[in-house]
Amino acid sequence: MHRLVSLAATRPIRLVSTSASTSATTPTSAPKSKSRWLGFLFVGATATAAGIYVRQSNDSATLNQETFTKYSLVSREPVSTTSSLFTLRPRKFSEFNYDVYEDAWATGVWSVMFKQPQLQIGRDYTPLPTTAATGLSVEDENEGCLRFFIRKDPFGEVSRYLHTIEVGADVELRGPKIECAIPEETDEVLFIAGGTGIAPALQAGYSLLSRDGRRKIHILWANRLKDDCAGGQSDSLKLSAKQGWFSSWFGSKSETPQIVSVRDEDRSLIVRELEALKSQYPGQVTVDYFLDEDNTFIGKEAVRASIDSSSDSKSKLILVSGPEGFISYMAGPKLWAQGQELQGPLNGIIRELDLKDWGVWKL
Ligand SMILES: Cc1cc2nc3c(=O)[nH]c(=O)nc-3n(C[C@H](O)[C@H](O)[C@H](O)COP(=O)(O)OP(=O)(O)OC[C@H]3O[C@@H](n4cnc5c(N)ncnc54)[C@H](O)[C@@H]3O)c2cc1C
Structure with missing residues (x-):
């Protein structure tokens, strides 16, 4: 057998x-x-x-x-x-x-x-x-x-x-x-997920963290409804008080990540998956939740705040996954040419941020 x-x-x-x-x-x-x-x-x-x-x-x-x-x-x-x-x-x-x-x-x-x-x-x-x-x-x-x-x-x-x-x-x-294919040398990933785009984020987490060394993944997950990520506790909120992160406001919208509070047993299954990933790799996974319903969204401030400039990672990768419009907003649209889906040029807010030392991949 x-x-x-x-x-x-x-x-x-x-x-x-x-x-x-x-x-x-x-x-x-x-x-x-x-x-x-x-x-x-x-x-x-x-x-x-x-x-x-x-x-x-x-x-x-x-x-x-x-x-x-x-x-x-x-x-x-x-x-x-x-x-x-x-x-x-x-x-x-x-x-x-x-x-x-x-x-x-x-x-x-x-x-x-x-x-x-x-x-x-x-x-x-x-x-x-x-x-x-x-x-x-x-x-x-x-x-x-x-x-x-x-x-x-x-x-x-x-x-x-x-x-x-x-x-x-x-x-x-x-x-x-x-x-x-996440390169072997990648030691830090920022995963920006919209909706069911969280499934590849879980994959990336398991693939990356099961490799040797102390690698890290930070996940930003945007959803329409509370119901989609019930029980999710944003990790950056703990930091925001200390460091003043996510303090920007844009009209009535905010880039402040959320705590989507519910009873333990009502936590969404995907939230429990994310928590399990955190428990399996303590200190190597952080997750922040954003909700259309609460007018919180992943904008430039949220992405910038997720980039730890003091990090000593040598090979860093941003992955973006979600509906077409979400990917376009974050990193510009993918392209079709000769029957193949191609990455297309880097655009959107990630380009505007002009992040040094980060590779970017649209899923
Ligand atoms: C690599 C990859 C991984 C994925 N993983 C997941 C996953 O884990 N979970 C998940 O839920 N999804 C995932 N998806 C998305 C999934 O593949 C489907 O795209 C999604 O489920 C919708 O497919 P559908 O056949 O139900 O909808 P479709 O029939 O493709 O329709 C999609 C939408 O387009 C509209 N539409 C269709 N035709 C037209 C038209 N002619 N004019 C205007 N509007 C139109 C429909 O009304 C509908 O709202 C993934 C996609 C990719 C590429």
Whole structure:
């Protein structure tokens, strides 16, 4: 039998999805003198490795980039009024899934494509890492289960479909696709997430912090509703009193991060995931919450305040993930050219901040 172990006790792993391109991308290590984009097309080690598993197993039971693999929906638990946690198990057991997932987790941020069979369309979703707090049972992990945090778009084809199928139904997945290979030398990440963009932030955290050395990640997470991040406690509020951070006000809006208070048992599942990451890596993770509902938002002040100029990190990376408009506002739009999605030039507030020594990557 291939490795059957508890992932909770070992390094978490992440995947990738196959959309227009099967190529993965990797930012360079943080530039020495100024922020810039480096969009190298990277048909890298992970893709190659995944190919090997496909050849080795040569069946549809192993997640792969060429064909869709059947999983079944084990459970769908509401996380908020607009999103749910999905758990999927491969329909047939494959001893190779563990290695496919592990390679992806070790590489960085990854996704898988879900197929909507009636319309024959696919959408990418981001597997969540496994934590002791809310994770899968050892049995589920050994069976190759994956979990996803998916927002239901009331007009969206695939997310709506996924929210209506019965538990036990088949769901076809293809991947993994590496969205961002976090360079080995990266020792500090600022992750700016909007909505479900938090899923890749959790991935980046697990991938980065499970590497050797004392690396750090700071997450800024913006949501529309309190319900989306109930119970979230912003870490920078502790600092703001001392250091005067986030003191700027722009009209009625504020860049002050929030405490979204609720009873412990009502804390959002994703907030509990973030707390679990903090407990697993004490002092290496900070999270700040922003809410449209409360007129707090991630602007220049919030980003600047998250950049610790006294940090001795050598290779620093900003990752931005969320809806298109959110990414454009933060870092300028991504571009489509010759059937490929490209990074596009750095724009938005990150460019205006002209941050030295930080690489930037749009997810
Ligand atoms: C790498 C990656 C990872 C992702 N991970 C996650 C994740 O973990 N969780 C998650 O929830 N999402 C994730 N997403 C987003 C996800 O892939 C889908 O884009 C999202 O679920 C919406 O898909 P849909 O099919 O439901 O909506 P779509 O059918 O694509 O529609 C999206 C919106 O566009 C509007 N629309 C569609 N067609 C038109 C038109 N012709 N004119 C005007 N408006 C139109 C619809 O009304 C709807 O509001 C990820 C995306 C990527 C690229």
